[in-house]
Amino acid sequence: MCLAVPGRITAVHEGDRADVDMLGARREVSLRLVPEAREGDYVLVHAGFGIQVIDEREAAETIRLLQEMDELLDDELPAPEGAA
Structure with missing residues (x-):
């Protein structure tokens, strides 16, 4: 099963990389598949890529x-x- 997690773009870097906050976890992801995405937008993230x-x-x-x-x-x- 594949799962895409929503996250908010907190910063866009040169090229196609961005910092995204996903449920409190911050990750660097590729925006190559969503070049229209901007800081403050929400994207679905799967396998390190913003996909929508x-x-x-x-x-x-x-x-x-x-x-x-x-x-x-x-x-x-x-x-x-x-486990306790």
Whole structure:
């Protein structure tokens, strides 16, 4: 299964690189597939590439769904052996 995570572009660098904040994690990603993306835009990031520019509402909804999935996993899956 592939998953693209929404993130907000915090800085665009020379060339096609940008710093993106994805759920609090900051990563450098390629904007080669979304050359129209600008600082402040939200992009879906997959495998180190911005693959689509999305609006803030769509980003917020996707983040909410990802957080729900995380909560479901915490409730449904047993903790690994040796975990406190």
